[in-house]
Amino acid sequence: MFKFIAKRLTATVIVITLVSISVFLIFAILPMDPARLTCGKGCSVPVIEANRHRLGLDVPVQVQYGRFVKGLFVGRTYGQGQAKIECGAPAFGYSFNKHECVTTLIAEAFPVTFSLAVGAFILWLLLGVSLGVLAARRQGKWPDRASTVFVLVGISLPTFISGLLIYLLALRLNLINPIESGRWVSPFTNPIGWVKNFYLPWITLALAFAATYTRFTRSNVIETSSEDYIRTARAKGLSEKVILRKHTLRAALAPIVTIAGLDFAGLLGGAIITEQIFNLPGLGRLSLRAVLIDYDLPVIVSTTILAATFVVVMNLIVDILYAYIDPRVRVG
Amino acid sequence: MSGSKMVKRHLNRRLIATTAATALIAAVALVGTTTSASAASSKNGGTLYFITNQQQFDHVDPARVYTGRDIAFFNSYLYRNLVSYKPTAGSAGSSLVADLATNTGVPSNNAKTWKFTLRAGSTWEDGSAVTCADVQYGVSRAFATDVITDGPQYLVGALKIPKASDGSSVYKGPYKKTGQALFNKAVTCKGTTVTFNLNRSFADFNYALTYPAGAPVKKSKDTGDKYDLRPYSNGPYKIARYKIGDEMSLVRNTKWKQSSDKVRTPYPDNIVVRFGLSQDVADQIMLDDSIPNTVDLDTLQPANLRAFFADPSKAKQRFNVYDPYVRYAAMNVSPGKMDCLDVRKAVFFAVNMQALIDLSGGLVFYGDPGDSPIKPVLGLDYAKTTGNIHDPAWSVNGNPDKAKALLASAKTSCPAAYDRATNPNKGITWDLAKTATNQKASVLIQTAMDAAGIVMKFNFIPSGQYYSTVQDTTKQNDISTAGWGADWANASTVIPPLFTKEGGFDLSQNWNDPAYPAFKAKSDRALAETNRAKQAAMWKELAQYAMDQYWIIRPVFNKGQDVWGSKVGGVYYWEPQGTFGFGGLYVKG
Numbered sequence: 001m002f003k004f005i006a007k008r009l010t011a012t013v014i015v016i017t018l019v020s021i022s023v024f025l026i027f028a029i030l031p032m033d034p035a036r037l038t039c040g041k042g043c044s045v046p047v048i049e050a051n052r053h054r055l056g057l058d059v060p061v062q063v064q065y066g067r068f069v070k071g072l073f074v075g076r077t078y079g080q081g082q083a084k085i086e087c088g089a090p091a092f093g094y095s096f097n098k099h100e101c102v103t104t105l106i107a108e109a110f111p112v113t114f115s116l117a118v119g120a121f122i123l124w125l126l127l128g129v130s131l132g133v134l135a136a137r138r139q140g141k142w143p144d145r146a147s148t149v150f151v152l153v154g155i156s157l158p159t160f161i162s163g164l165l166i167y168l169l170a171l172r173l174n175l176i177n178p179i180e181s182g183r184w185v186s187p188f189t190n191p192i193g194w195v196k197n198f199y200l201p202w203i204t205l206a207l208a209f210a211a212t213y214t215r216f217t218r219s220n221v222i223e224t225s226s227e228d229y230i231r232t233a234r235a236k237g238l239s240e241k242v243i244l245r246k247h248t249l250r251a252a253l254a255p256i257v258t259i260a261g262l263d264f265a266g267l268l269g270g271a272i273i274t275e276q277i278f279n280l281p282g283l284g285r286l287s288l289r290a291v292l293i294d295y296d297l298p299v300i301v302s303t304t305i306l307a308a309t310f311v312v313v314m315n316l317i318v319d320i321l322y323a324y325i326d327p328r329v330r331v332g
Numbered sequence: 333m334s335g336s337k338m339v340k341r342h343l344n345r346r347l348i349a350t351t352a353a354t355a356l357i358a359a360v361a362l363v364g365t366t367t368s369a370s371a372a373s374s375k376n377g378g379t380l381y382f383i384t385n386q387q388q389f390d391h392v393d394p395a396r397v398y399t400g401r402d403i404a405f406f407n408s409y410l411y412r413n414l415v416s417y418k419p420t421a422g423s424a425g426s427s428l429v430a431d432l433a434t435n436t437g438v439p440s441n442n443a444k445t446w447k448f449t450l451r452a453g454s455t456w457e458d459g460s461a462v463t464c465a466d467v468q469y470g471v472s473r474a475f476a477t478d479v480i481t482d483g484p485q486y487l488v489g490a491l492k493i494p495k496a497s498d499g500s501s502v503y504k505g506p507y508k509k510t511g512q513a514l515f516n517k518a519v520t521c522k523g524t525t526v527t528f529n530l531n532r533s534f535a536d537f538n539y540a541l542t543y544p545a546g547a548p549v550k551k552s553k554d555t556g557d558k559y560d561l562r563p564y565s566n567g568p569y570k571i572a573r574y575k576i577g578d579e580m581s582l583v584r585n586t587k588w589k590q591s592s593d594k595v596r597t598p599y600p601d602n603i604v605v606r607f608g609l610s611q612d613v614a615d616q617i618m619l620d621d622s623i624p625n626t627v628d629l630d631t632l633q634p635a636n637l638r639a640f641f642a643d644p645s646k647a648k649q650r651f652n653v654y655d656p657y658v659r660y661a662a663m664n665v666s667p668g669k670m671d672c673l674d675v676r677k678a679v680f681f682a683v684n685m686q687a688l689i690d691l692s693g694g695l696v697f698y699g700d701p702g703d704s705p706i707k708p709v710l711g712l713d714y715a716k717t718t719g720n721i722h723d724p725a726w727s728v729n730g731n732p733d734k735a736k737a738l739l740a741s742a743k744t745s746c747p748a749a750y751d752r753a754t755n756p757n758k759g760i761t762w763d764l765a766k767t768a769t770n771q772k773a774s775v776l777i778q779t780a781m782d783a784a785g786i787v788m789k790f791n792f793i794p795s796g797q798y799y800s801t802v803q804d805t806t807k808q809n810d811i812s813t814a815g816w817g818a819d820w821a822n823a824s825t826v827i828p829p830l831f832t833k834e835g836g837f838d839l840s841q842n843w844n845d846p847a848y849p850a851f852k853a854k855s856d857r858a859l860a861e862t863n864r865a866k867q868a869a870m871w872k873e874l875a876q877y878a879m880d881q882y883w884i885i886r887p888v889f890n891k892g893q894d895v896w897g898s899k900v901g902g903v904y905y906w907e908p909q910g911t912f913g914f915g916g917l918y919v920k921g
Contacts, residue, residue: 036800046499079479081508279608281575
C-alpha cells in the first residue's frame with residue numbers, strides 16, 4: 001500500500017507541474033495584454049511598460065515560471081519602500097486586481113467552496129442512492145416511475161436555471177435576504193447561519209447530481225441483483241435486507257464511489273455557476289473573474305493547480321476506497 | 333468630488349442684536365433654520381444600501397479612481413478634494429466650489445501657476461489636520477506608475493517636471509523617490525498654501541483637481557497597492573469593512589466636522605454596498621421594491637428596464653438622462669485606410685442609424701443621433717454643427733443613393749480608395765468588439781452598405797482586448813467603434829484626446845492629414861486659453877472641423893437609466909459625474 005501511495009503521489013506532483021507549465025504557456029501565447037488592460041483610459045507607452053513591470057510580465061515566460069516556483073518555497077516580495085508587499089511561502093503570487101496575496105485569497109475562498117461541496121455531496125448521495133435503491137427494489141411500480149420523472153427533471157434542468165428559480169422563489173417567499181445571503185459564516189461560530197447560507201445552493205447542486213446518481217444506482221442495483229452470488233445468498237435463506245446491505249449494495253456502490261469522488265473533486269475546484277448565482281465567494285467565482293475579466297495570472301495558475309490537485313488526490317482516495325469496498329480489487 | 337445639498341443656514345447673530353428690523357428678519361431666518369434642521373434630522377439616520385453585480389469598485393485609492401460613478405461616490409463619502417463640483421442637479425452641478433481649499437484656485441503666470449489655500453479645520457479620521465504636505469504627497473503618488481495604475485494622468489502630464497526620453501516623467505513617485513527634488517519644485521507648500529507649477533498654460537487646471545488624484549493622502553497611512561482597499565478618510569464617512577466580492581460598509585467618521593466642510597451633508601448612519609448580486613436577483617429586488625432603501629448601481633437588463641419604466645407607480649424611482657458618453661465610429665484616415673473624404677462620407681450616408689439605435693434600446697433608452705464629439709451636456713462647448721446629420725440628404729434610415737453618388741465622386745477624386753471600397757476582393761474593414769449586440773449590428777451595417785455598393789468586412793475582437801487592439805496604430809483597421817466621455821465639463825477633455833496624437837485616444841490617426849498641424853496648433857491654443865468663452869468658441873470650431881472631415885461618424889448621444897427603491901430620498905442626477913449625487917441621498921423615515 002505504501003509503495004502504491006508513493007507512486008501515486010509522485011505522479012500527482014508531475015501532473016501538477018505539467019498543469020502549471022501549461023497554464024503559464026497558454027497565458028503567454030494569448031493575444032491579450034494584461035498590462036494594457038489595467039492601464040486605464042488613454043494611457044501612454046511608458047505607463048503600459050511600467051504596468052508590465054509591476055505585473056512581472058516584462059521578463060520571459062520561463063523566468064516568470066521560475067519566480068513562481070521559487071515563491072512557493074521561499075515566498076515573494078513585490079515593490080519597494082512604503083509600497084513593499086510580502087507574500088510568505090507558499091506564495092502563489094500577488095493579485096494586483098484584488099490587492100492580496102493569492103494564498104490568502106485561496107485560504108478565504110476554499111472554506112466556502114468546501115462547505116458548498118460537502119453539503120451538496122451528502123445531500124445528493126443520500127437522495128440519489130436512496131431513490132436509486134428504492135426504484136430498483138420497486139422496479140416498474142410507482143416509486144420507480146416517480147424516480148424516472150425526478151431523473152428527467154434533474155438532468156434536464158441546468159443549474160443556472162434551477163439555481164436561479166430556487167433563488168428567485170426564495171426571494172419572493174422572503175426566505176432569503178439578498179444583502180446578507182452568500183456572506184461567509186463559519187460552521188464553528190454560527191452553525192445555523194452556515195446552514196441558512198448554504199441550504200439553497202446545496203439543494204440546487206444536489207438536484208442536478210442526485211438525478212444522475214439515482215439512475216446510476218438503480219441500474220447497478222438491478223444488475224447486481226441478478227448476479228449468481230446474490231441468488232446463492234437468497235438460496236441460503238438470508239433476508240432481503242441483509243442481501244441488499246451486505247452483498248448487493250457493496251458491489252453496486254463501488255462504481256458510484258468512483259464517480260462520486262471525481263464529482264466531489266470537481267466541485268472543490270469551484271462550482272462556478274452555483275457560486276455565481278448565490279453570490280458565494282468561493283474558488284469558482286474567484287477563478288471565473290480571474291479568467292474572464294481580470295486576466296489575473298497568479299489567481300488563474302493557483303486555482304487551476306488547486307483544482308488539478310483535488311482531482312488527482314480524490315482519484316487516489318477513490319482507488320483506496322474502491323479496494324476496501326470491493327474485496328475483488330486489491331491495490332498493487 | 334462631491335457632496336450634498338447644504339441644509340443648514342448660518343445666522344448672523346450680530347445683526348440680531350442690533351436692530352429690531354433685522355431681529356425680525358433673523359427671527360424669520362431662525363424659523364427657516366429650524367425648519368431646515370428639522371428637515372435634515374428627518375433625513376438623518378438609517379442604512380442606505382447599494383447593490384451591484386460587480387465584484388468590487390474598479391478602484392478606491394484616490395490616485396486610481398477614474399470612473400465618474402466611483403469618483404462621485406468616494407468624493408461624497410470618503411475623501412475631499414481641493415475643489416469639487418457643486419452637489420446639485422442640472423447644469424449648475426458642473427460649476428466648481430471650494431472644498432478643502434478656501435477658493436477654487438488662483439491662477440497666475442498665464443495659468444501656468446495655480447495656488448490653493450487650505451481651509452482650516454479639515455481633519456483625517458484620527459483627528460489630525462489635513463496639511464499642505466498631505467496634498468503634496470497625494471499628488472506625488474500618481475507618478476509611481478509601477479504601483480499606482482489606472483488613474484488619470486493629467487497631473488503627471490501638466491506639472492513642470494522634465495520628461496525622460498521615453499516620454500515618462502523623470503520623477504518616479506514617492507516610493508522610489510527618483511527625481512523627488514524636481515517634484516518638490518513643481519508642487520510647493522508654504523504654510524497652508526499649495527502651489528502647482530505647470531509646464532504649460534492650463535486654464536481649467538482646477539477642473540483636473542476635481543479628480544481625487546489631486547486629493548491629499550496622509551503619508552504614514554499609505555500602503556501602496558493595498559491603499560486601494562482602505563484609503564484613509566477625511567470625509568464624513570470612513571470604511572468599516574471592504575471585502576472584494578462581498579461588501580463595502582461605511583460608518584460615520586466622528587472626526588469629520590460639518591463646520592469644515594461646505595459641500596457635504598451626510599444623511600445615513602451607515603452605507604452598505606453589496607457586491608456580486610446576480611443581475612436577475614438585483615433586478616428582481618428593484619422590481620419588487622423588496623429592499624426599499626436600496627439604490628441599484630447597475631442598469632436593469634433590457635426587459636426589466638422596460639417593465640420598470642412602464643410602471644407608473646415607479647415614476648419617482650427612476651431617471652433616464654443623457655450620460656456623459658458619446659458613441660461613434662472613428663475613421664482611420666491614415667494613408668491607405670479611410671484617407672478619402674468622399675468614401676468616408678459615403679459610409680456615413682449609407683449607415684442605417686435608426687436600425688442600430690433600435691438594436692440597442694431605441695431612442696428612449698439608448699440615445700439620439702448626435703452631430704458632434706462634444707455632447708450638449710457640456711453646455712458652453714457644444715454647438716449644433718452643420719453638415720453630417722443636418723445635411724438635407726441625410727436620412728436616419730440611411731440614404732444609399734447619396735452614398736452611391738459620393739462613391740461615384742470618389743472614383744475620380746481618390747480612385748485607390750474607391751477601388752478598396754467597392755472591390756469585393758478588398759473592401760473596408762470595421763473593427764467591432766465581439767459581443768452579441770455587435771454581431772447583430774454588423775448584419776445591419778452590412779445590409780446598408782450592400783445597398784450603397786460598399787464592400788464592408790468586419791473584424792470582431794474579443795471584448796477584453798478591443799481597445800488595446802484598436803489603439804495599436806498597426807492593428808487598427810479602417811473603422812473602429814468607440815465611445816468617449818468628457819473628464820470634466822470642458823471640451824479640453826474631448827477634442828485633444830480624440831483628435832490629437834498626444835491625446836491618447838486618437839483613433840482617427842489624423843496626424844498625416846495636411847490640415848492636422850493647424851488643427852493641433854488651434855487645439856493647443858484652446859487648451860491655454862484662459863478666457864472661457866473664447867476657449868468654448870475654439871472647441872466648437874474644432875468640433876465642426878472634425879465633423880466636416882468625417883474623422884468620426886454617426887455619433888450617438890447616449891442615455892443612461894438608473895433606478896432606486898421607494899424609501900430612498902434626495903435623488904438627483906449629478907451631471908458632471910454622470911451618476912447619482914450620492915451626497916444628497918437619504919433614507920426616508
